[in-house]
Amino acid sequence: MILHHPVNHYLYAYGMLEKAYQEGKLKAIGLSNFPVDKIQEILDHCKIPPMVMQVEGHPYYPAEACHEFCDAHDIKLQCWFPLGHGSQELLNDPVVVELAKAHDRTPAQIVLRWHVQMGFTPMPGSRSEGHIAENAKIFDFSLTEEEMQKMAGINRHTPFYKVTPESLARLATTKCNFEE
């Protein structure tokens, strides 16, 4: 189960996830969008460290600070917007297209393979049966070291999702109606 940031009383909420984990009700505990200083705060207080961290990640924004921190603490990075939210700019990026041609794959498969070789777990979204099947076929080829370097060269250090005070406030006050 994933605890999303922002959330009030996150240390208390995390403790509830730990309890559920200890009772065998959860297989893993994850975090989403927590800044590194707050992950550290959780690590300082928890008995069971988080196993997964979800963050926006793709070749244009490989979430470097979070990646480095999570690697150091053995937390698996799971990327949302792994295809840049279907960004045509990313899927038509000359480097991505060049590698797609070289491997006889689609640009999406090149991007998803890049995730795997970065050690990320991409979670692509799709409403297309064809895309879902295509996105799963990324384990029978690999990008060379040189090709991974080329992919590193397209890093823009900029996420697609822009966090604003308003979007944070909206998320922090969202209430789920589990009855519905």
Ligand SMILES: NC(=O)c1ccc[n+]([C@@H]2O[C@H](COP(=O)([O-])OP(=O)(O)OC[C@H]3O[C@@H](n4cnc5c(N)ncnc54)[C@H](OP(=O)(O)O)[C@@H]3O)[C@@H](O)[C@H]2O)c1
């Ligand atoms: N934790 C968080 O805060 C957070 C935030 C945002 C999103 N998420 C989650 O992250 C997941 C992914 O997000 P996302 O779906 O917005 O981003 P995404 O996976 O980067 O992009 C999805 C878009 O890419 C297209 N696509 C998928 N496979 C493709 C392919 N093989 N070729 C060409 N286009 C392809 C999809 O169109 P088609 O439908 O036509 O395939 C869709 O428009 C979702 O489960 C979402 O709920 C989590």
